[in-house]
Amino acid sequence: MALTTLELPYAEGMVWFKKVRHLAWPMLLESGRVDAASAQATVDEEVGLGARFDIVVAAPVAKIMHRHPTTQVHANQTIHHTEENPFQVIQQWLTPHAVDRVADIPFAGGALGYFAYDLGRSIERLPTLAAEDAPVPELMVGIYDWAIVVDHHLGRSSLVSHARFSDHATLHALHQSLLQSSPAPEPVAFKVTGDLQHNMDQAAYALAFQKVKNYIRAGDCYQINLAQRFAVSVSGDPCLAYDHFRRLSRAPFMAYLQLEDTAGAPLAVLSMSPERFLQVIDRKVETRPIKGTRPRHADPVLDAQAAEELLQSEKDRAENLMIVDLLRNDIGKVCEVGSVKVDALFKLQRFTNVHHMVSIVRGLLAAKFDALNLLRGCFPGGSITGAPKLRAMEIIEELEPHRRGIYCGSIGYIGFDGSMDTNIAIRTAVISNGSMRFFAGGGVVADSDCSKEYQETFDKASQFFKLVAHFKTTN
Template sequence: MALIRLDLPYVEGAHWLAQVRHLPWPMLLESGRVDTAEQASAVDEEVSLGARFDIVVADPVAKIIHRRPYTEVHTAQGMVRDEEDPFAVIKRWLQPHQLARVVDVPFAGGALGYYGYDLGRTIEPMPELAAQDMPLPELLVGIYDWAIVVDHHLRRCQLLSHQRFGDIAALHILHQDLLQTRQQAVVQPFAVTGEIAHNMDKSYYAQAFSKVKDYIRAGDCYQINLAQRLAVKVSGDAWQAYDSFRQLSKAPFMAYLQVDDGQGLPFEVLSMSPERFLQVTEHKVETRPIKGTRPRHADAERDRQEAEALQNSLKDRAENLMIVDLLRNDIGKVCEIGSVKVDALFRLQRFTNVHHLVSIVRGVLAQGYHALDLLRGCFPGGSITGAPKLRAMQIIEELEPHRRGIYCGSIGYIGFDGSMDTNIAIRTAVICQQNMTFFAGGGVVADSDCDKEYQETLDKASQFLKLVAQFKTAS
């Protein structure tokens, strides 16, 4: 099937998201582009990091929703509900007449949505201990027949479709509609109406931290990612929160999802993730785990010292290496034997509020495997669980008061051509029923210091705290 390309004016993806927000399930994947020479020198392979394209979709031909043990598929013909593995359902929608990759386009239709952390329970048996007070779907993916793709390098924007499910007349009508100035709906301004509630105060965190250390000493694990949840009451238009969030904390793998749970409950996902989980391009696999964090400072000398301390930290390097080894093993399940290589270790990467250590692991997808096999085999990401992964997840379930939900899952696309790019859903807020939640965590290892680790969670939440302060209503 030939790719249909219809030109649009070159503007950022946020503009096109506004043009399609009246349609069901609009989603935006957005690049936090490098703005300064200092940042550019610190970020390896800007294009590969996702800082080239914005992708906008809406009005899926199918909505795939999974809550254990059921997977629902909603289409214009109705809803089908069974206990089939959700990865298999998505693959079935993508695979017939799989298309050849279009070199200059990352995504021209396919699956786009989120895979929540608790989807891991579909893959591995887990205890049921943590509270689940926001029971959103564990997986929510739309099958989209068209996409708006903004290329920031070529300064080009196109409406793209392989017309797998639609017709050319409908695509041209959509194109003409996009070119019109849409009257935006009157919305209630976004506001924070309550105080932030932490599900772990420092004392609770210290107790959980101590138990992690006990497990490490006992040989149960080497590293546990321990996270706290921040929650606050809000009202108004979630897009305004995302728009401000993206100005505070630009990152390579940002996302905005305006969806519903299939049962009439609307919610939004606002992600400022700096971390790639898995990418597949022409069978080439890449993952970029992040481990090791230091805060940024306005004072240039102090900022340089923090970056240098991170690069020289034996503890942070060891923590990063554990996750690199875990991911080498995970992607090795579906990659060609001997193809998995570590192409970079402990590379410094600067973001708005923190410095990170980033490593790069690459491989080649073995014949007969699909990107979804890779995603399932690696899910959830090792950088936000710990090592060994299954035991780490069991300990997380025991020690964290609430289920993680979308946090530490993944958001991204899988195209009809088999290409995939997904983030780790960190620095991610969820707004549902006038509650906004945000998690922040860090890896705990044998020589971790409790006070420093607790402070790291606050450092990672700093942009969220600024967002809350910005929209806080007067009491």
């Protein structure tokens, strides 16, 4: 079926998101484009991360929510419950509506949403030890029939759809509504109403850190990604928080999701992820694991020294290589034999608050597999668990006080055309029930230093601290 393309004035994705956010389950994916005049750092060109597209969706024809072992599908004014594999449930909505890919259109309908870290419980058998004081669904994915795509390279915005569920009259009516400049309701001011709390002080972190070292010495694992959680009481419109956050810091895989959970309670997800998890285009697979971090400095000399120290660090290079090997194995399960290659190793990636070390692994999806097979086979990403993955997840469940929820899961899309792009949900906050929660962590290996690893969690969370301070002092 031919793609319907209705042109819109060129504007960033947030402009279009605000025009559709009154509809059900609006979601925004942003590419982290930064104007040339901006003083903020962008991703190094040598790493090849694009900053091309923003994607806006709303009003899904189906809402899919999973909480082990049950998946709910809200569609056609009914609710269907099943204990089928949630990845298969999504695929059942995609396969009958398959279309050919259209060049320069990343997403024109399909599945879009989040896959929480704890969705791993539907893939592997894991212990139940960590507290779950802020439960959210382990998967929230909408099936969308249209999207607004902003192409920053071509300077154009378009409403696009293969009209698998909508008629053309409905699409044209939506297009006309987008062109109108109707005033939006005044948002309720976002406020931070309490003090920031974290679930591991330095002594508690040191105890967990030592247990990781013991497991490594015993041969249980090679690396564990150990994280702590921060939480603060908030009120008001979460979109205002995201809009400010995106001005503080840009990243290649940003997202804002405005949802309601299975009980109808509001749930917002703010993500400034620097890391791609999995991409599929024309069956070509790519993953970009990040391992290795140094804080940025205002002094350019100190900043350059920090970057060089990261690039020369044997520990960080070994840690990065360990995860590269894990991901080569994961994507190799569903890729053509001999197609998996490491195309870049130990490259520098600069962001507003930190330097990162990134590698690039690519492969070719085997004919009998699809993007959801790949996602399930690699989930959750090895860069945020450790190695070996299953044992690392068991140790994380034992040592981290609270379940991770969406943190270290993935946000992204799988199109009717078989394309996929997903992030690793780090630098990600969840706002629900009057609280904003976010995590920060890092990989612990045999020669890690406890004080440095603990400080790294604060370095990675620094932009969230600025966000909290802004809304605490200005309201």
